[in-house]
Amino acid sequence: MMFFKVSEYANDAPFANNAIGRSLSTSEIDFVITESLINAGKAEWADEKHNGVFVWILSPQQLADDLFKWAQSTGESSPVFTLEEIDVGDETRGQSFHGQGRELLVRLVSQLEGQGKATMIASSNSLEAGVKFVT
Numbered sequence: 001m002m003f004f005k006v007s008e009y010a011n012d013a014p015f016a017n018n019a020i021g022r023s024l025s026t027s028e029i030d031f032v033i034t035e036s037l038i039n040a041g042k043a044e045w046a047d048e049k050h051n052g053v054f055v056w057i058l059s060p061q062q063l064a065d066d067l068f069k070w071a072q073s074t075g076e077s078s079p080v081f082t083l084e085e086i087d088v089g090d091e092t093r094g095q096s097f098h099g100q101g102r103e104l105l106v107r108l109v110s111q112l113e114g115q116g117k118a119t120m121i122a123s124s125n126s127l128e129a130g131v132k133f134v135t
Contacts, residue, residue: 082129
């Protein structure tokens, strides 16, 4: 996943051509992103104001599936991991979800919760929040 902040790139290629002094308006950029990425399921707006967009290399469902398969591969019957361990731990190095950030992990765990495959474990310290997988 890549986070793309529209305002940071509005004056750069591919949304602007400084050599000829032309650029797309914010609404035109929104249209391009919506038509080419969001409608194809490759991205989603980060907020209602369209200030940024999450661009998916793999779909959220593919990432959630990868996360669950990794949890199953640990060999534990009901493994529990902190978000920190999943996000940047050595055990997840090389996995599609490694290093993608806690915000994305919370979204993936939410998907897995809806499928009965995981439960988020809350903590007063965000670094200690965890996930219990139902394998």
